[in-house]
Amino acid sequence: GAGWPGLIEAYRDRVDIPDGARVVTLQEGNTPLVAAPHLSELTGCTVYLKVEGANPTGSFKDRGMTVAITHSLAEGSKAVICASTGNTSASAAAYAARAGLTSAVLVPQGKIALGKLAQAVVHGAKILQVQGNFDDCLELARKTAAEHPVTLVNSVNPVRLEGQKTASFEICDVLGRAPDVHCLPVGNAGNITAYWKGYTEYHGDGLVEQLPRMFGFQAAGAAPLVHGHPVAEPETVATAIRVGSPASWENAVKAKDASGGLFSAVTDEEILSAYRTLASREGVFVEPASASSVAGLLATAADGRLPTGSTVVCTVTGNGLKDPDTALAGMVEVEPLPVDPGAVASALELR
Ligand code: F0G
Incomplete structure (x- = not known):
């Protein structure tokens, strides 16, 4: 670049x-x-x-993820996993895609913001929605990484x-x-x-x-x-x-x-x-x-x-x-306007 x-x-x-x-x-x-x-x-x-x-x-997660994914790749890892409230998973998914690694993300069901979920989807992460909170997801990710050939890229990974x-x-x-x-x-x-x-x-x-x-x-x-x-x-x-x-x-x-x-x-x-x-x-x-x-x-x-x-x-x-x-949230729905300059001016209270 x-x-x-x-x-x-x-x-x-x-x-x-x-x-x-x-x-x-x-x-x-x-x-x-x-x-x-x-x-x-x-x-x-x-x-x-x-x-x-x-x-x-x-998000700031990219700072940690460039280092974590660089290490994962160098160590010969083929897959990474993380628990996330959304930003870590978005970042892990993107950097794993860049590196040619598989990513899996564990997120609390219904509790991550829409844009973050969209990011994990487009970057091709395996998304697991968990019936629990972030703390439950982290415990599951740690256990999975301890027992299977996947690298944990949460911040418990010191890199x-x-x-x-x-x-x-x-x-x-x-x-x-x-x-x-x-x-x-x-x-x-x-x-x-x-x-x-x-x-x-x-x-x-x-x-x-x-x-x-x-x-x-x-x-x-x-x-x-x-x-x-x-x-x-x-x-x-x-x-x-x-x-x-x-x-x-x-x-x-x-x-x-x-x-x-x-x-x-x-x-x-x-x-x-x-x-x-x-x-x-x-x-x-x-x-x-x-x-x-x-x-x-x-x-x-x-x-x-x-x-x-x-x-x-x-x-x-x-x-x-x-x-x-x-x-x-809290946006007030207003009637659409006709294609008419007068309607714009009165909607903006310019007269
Ligand atoms: N702000 C945002 C936008 C975050 O996504 C996070 C953490 C924090 C602040 C707090 O940083 O965890 O290092 O104290 N998000 C994590 C995640 C938990 O999964 O994306 P922290």
Whole structure:
């Protein structure tokens, strides 16, 4: 390909792949760090959005998947498997297709957004809808991979996090420093683990002077890290983070504690309000789970936990087009117009 080579090539010295491996890439990474003037004004901070929906399959999962599928192929694997709330399965399906591998995805029946299901279908994944939640799917995927010749590409596979940590490098490279605070949605807790790894590596090598505080936000109905115990029946409009028993629990707690950060819950109402604000005021369309980082930004600015004047990065993890149903809910049906300029003008109240 031309231009940006994808994150394995871009950060070759920091992302290990097997010697001689064929790099499986869709030129993921290098996503925009977009200034957010409206959110900055609301919070009294300097706020940026790391727009991960700009990745090839529309979410940050591509960062981990380029590395996981590169490893799988190099190891001679013929098939990969994952559990997913939708984005991991979309990404695994696309990268497996690119590599010529078979993919199987286990998803909670009826609980993944339409666009994500469409992606798994067109990329040719074997889709297994499970009568259970994400946590059940992950357990099934782990057992299957342990007993059969298929490679597990969930973030419990540590190479996934090696790819995902590059988002921190990109932020530091663009800002010339680490932010004071980094806000993230948290589901299975791989991403907050990966970001913290990225920041600490850059800091350890003297490339940035300071580390950010990691603020992790969970949906109120699926907030095991906030409560300190698993949630048996997680529920939220943000289906991507509908996770009751995060696999990277301990590493997420380490990232929070070592950085002087916090975990906090945001309600579905707060998530949807942030979702609409992002779209209508910043021009950035994200999926509901992604808006939880911004819902958390607004809540912690309001209650004083976010210091005024901070430089803040909110990762918005997935593209709004993934979930058209949520976008269209509440749309008012209007009568179609005749082909008549007068009808247009009066419908727009221009006279
Ligand atoms: N945002 C989106 C859009 C996600 O899809 C996910 C996770 C997260 C945030 C949370 O990241 O799990 O690393 O804490 N989605 C997984 C999936 C569970 O299957 O696609 P995390």
